[in-house]
Amino acid sequence: MILNVARNKFFWLLDSLKKGKIKNNLNEIELCVAHPNSDKAIQIKDTHLRRLLDHAVKTTQYYNCLSSATTISGFPVIRKTTIQNNFELFESSEFKDKSNFKVSTSGSTGVPFFLFQNQDKRHRNRADVIYFFRKANFNVGNRLYELEVWRGHNKKGRLKSFLQNVLQFDISRLTDESIETFLGLLKSDQQSTKTLLGFASAYEMIAQYLENNSLVLNGLGITSAIANAEYLNPYTKYTLGKHLNTVVLSRYSSEEIGIIAQQTLDSPDRFVVNHASYHVELLNLERDAPAKLGELGRIVVTDLFNYAMPIIRYDTGDIAQFGLNKEGAMEFVHVEGRQMDLIYDSKGKLISSFVIYTKFYNYYHLLKQYQFIQQGEKEYEVKLNLQGDNFPFEKQLIMDIESDFGEDAQVAVTYVDEIPALNSGKRRKVINNYKKN
Known part of the structure; x- marks a missing residue:
């Protein structure tokens, strides 16, 4: 044109x-x-x-x-x-x-x-x-x-x-x-x-x-x-x-x-x-040491061009998996999202957000929105905003979650009319109310 x-x-x-x-x-x-x-x-x-x-x-x-x-x-x-x-x-x-x-x-x-x-x-x-x-x-x-x-x-x-x-x-x-x-x-x-x-x-x-x-x-x-x-x-x-x-x-x-x-x-x-x-680092989730290849790490960024307010080694609050490209330079295999919303199974083991999202793929035709919340050490809540009036796969969904989060995981499904967005317009799919720090 x-x-x-x-x-x-x-x-x-x-x-x-x-x-x-x-x-x-x-x-x-x-x-x-x-x-x-x-x-x-x-x-x-x-x-x-x-x-x-x-x-x-x-x-x-x-x-x-x-x-x-x-x-x-x-x-x-x-x-x-x-x-x-x-x-x-x-x-x-x-x-x-x-x-x-x-x-x-x-x-x-x-x-x-x-x-x-x-x-x-x-x-x-x-x-x-x-x-x-x-x-x-x-x-x-x-x-x-x-x-x-x-x-x-x-x-x-x-x-x-x-x-x-x-x-x-x-x-x-x-x-x-x-x-x-x-x-x-x-x-x-x-x-x-x-x-x-x-x-x-x-x-x-x-x-x-x-x-x-x-x-x-x-x-x-x-x-x-x-x-x-x-x-x-x-x-x-x-x-x-x-x-x-x-x-x-x-x-x-x-x-x-x-x-x-x-x-x-x-x-x-x-x-x-x-x-x-930027000078980008991926640091260990628990300490300020470099993450290893294939590991999840905290994204830490140094802005090389902001001289008005120099920002050096800024922890963005997000995590990513460390990979290397064909030239041997760091790349992100995937970005997991906010560290404060990492989810853990009933034994305290970290669960990737990828696992959580896959639980809902088979039901997308029945859902308007969904949200997964860890409320306690073994307590999890699933909020569902349905397309129709009922969700016949509740028991199947709970069993599927338990298969990854533990047989002793306590999973509750809550049906809602709306899962509101934040003021920014973003929608949090995964929330951890148990380990906020």
């Missing part, structure tokens, strides 16, 4: 007038993500890391006592509460009075959290987004459908939406009728290529609708569907892809940091880590 090409050229023209700040970052990202173990990439990343650590020690009160630390392992692992309780100590004196950008998130717990980012960090984030979009077969200027909870604070105006070729679809109340409206928009859209970006839970509900109504929509030109903000389960990934004739990819990112890892067309089942913009 000619207009889309014009949008793309106009975007890069504006960037060239601003000394190519996004383009220069993009070139570096392409090198360092594609070949993270090359001598050039290692040199670039080491330079960024040394500069950041030096800047943090010299210009922030929180890190100025660490001048003797010779490597990043000498810096403490921090958490969201660390920053919240010592906010001013993390602000760089060099950037405190400059025009910084406030980025905020309600978080998956609904607790407000925000940081400041400097201008160069914003340029880097935009370049990261462009790079990982390209790896999902989307280019600047093409049609993008964003499925999220849209309100006054984040909704784009008509002119900006037109210029960016973005359609924002609200998913706060995703009923059969609103899903039909969304599918109608896709079918009536005359643009030859389009990409979806949205919450994984919204994709799941759309996938269920398509499956229950035996709808296969070919010829829509959907280059890919990128899931963000939540865990993308295998059912949604396969089912949505099948019914929309596209590939469904998962993105791991955060509002306060940026894109940390993403599945791509070249790596559709494993997460390519953004080695260019």
Whole structure:
């Protein structure tokens, strides 16, 4: 489409007038993500890391006592509460009075959290987004459908939406009728290529609708569907892809940091880590030591470009399985989600969220929503929001859960009319009310 090409050229023209700040970052990202173990990439990343650590020690009160630390392992692992309780100590004196950008998130717990980012960090984030979009077969200027909870604070105006070729679809109340409206928009859209970006839970509900109504929509030109903000389960990934004739990819990112890892067309089942913009570690679940290959570990991120508020060894609260790509660089085999919502069997052994999600696949045609909660050491609650009036497989579901969680597991099924989303629009499928810490 000619207009889309014009949008793309106009975007890069504006960037060239601003000394190519996004383009220069993009070139570096392409090198360092594609070949993270090359001598050039290692040199670039080491330079960024040394500069950041030096800047943090010299210009922030929180890190100025660490001048003797010779490597990043000498810096403490921090958490969201660390920053919240010592906010001013993390602000760089060099950037405190400059025009910084406030980025905020309600978080998956609904607790407000925000940081400041400097201008160069914003340029880097935009370049990261462009790079990982390209790896999902989307280019600047093409049609993008964003499925999220849209309100006054984040909704784009008509002119900006037109210029960016973005359609924002609200998913706060995703009923059969609103899903039909969304599918109608896709079918009536005359643009030859389009990409979806949205919450994984919204994709799941759309996938269920398509499956229950035996709808296969070919010829829509959907280059890919990128899931963000939540865990993308295998059912949604396969089912949505099948019914929309596209590939469904998962993105791991955060509002306060940026894109940390993403599945791509070249790596559709494993997460390519953004080695260019972050120093990413996977640490043991119990102590601050590196996780081993194949193990689950805590995702700990150092932002190499936020100089306004240096964030070093930030524990995101999420966990992933450690893997290596063909070049020997770290990748995520899968991202499990929030550490505080890890589930344990009746003997205290960790159970992967993958096991939990598979318990419900056979019943998707009967369910609108579900939620799995560990209420005690051996007590589990399953909340079901049904499509119809009854669920004839309750005993079978309980026995299936007991097969993995223990014969002494006490499983209760509760039927509800609605499982509300958080303020952010995210929906927690797995909750641990027993081991909150």
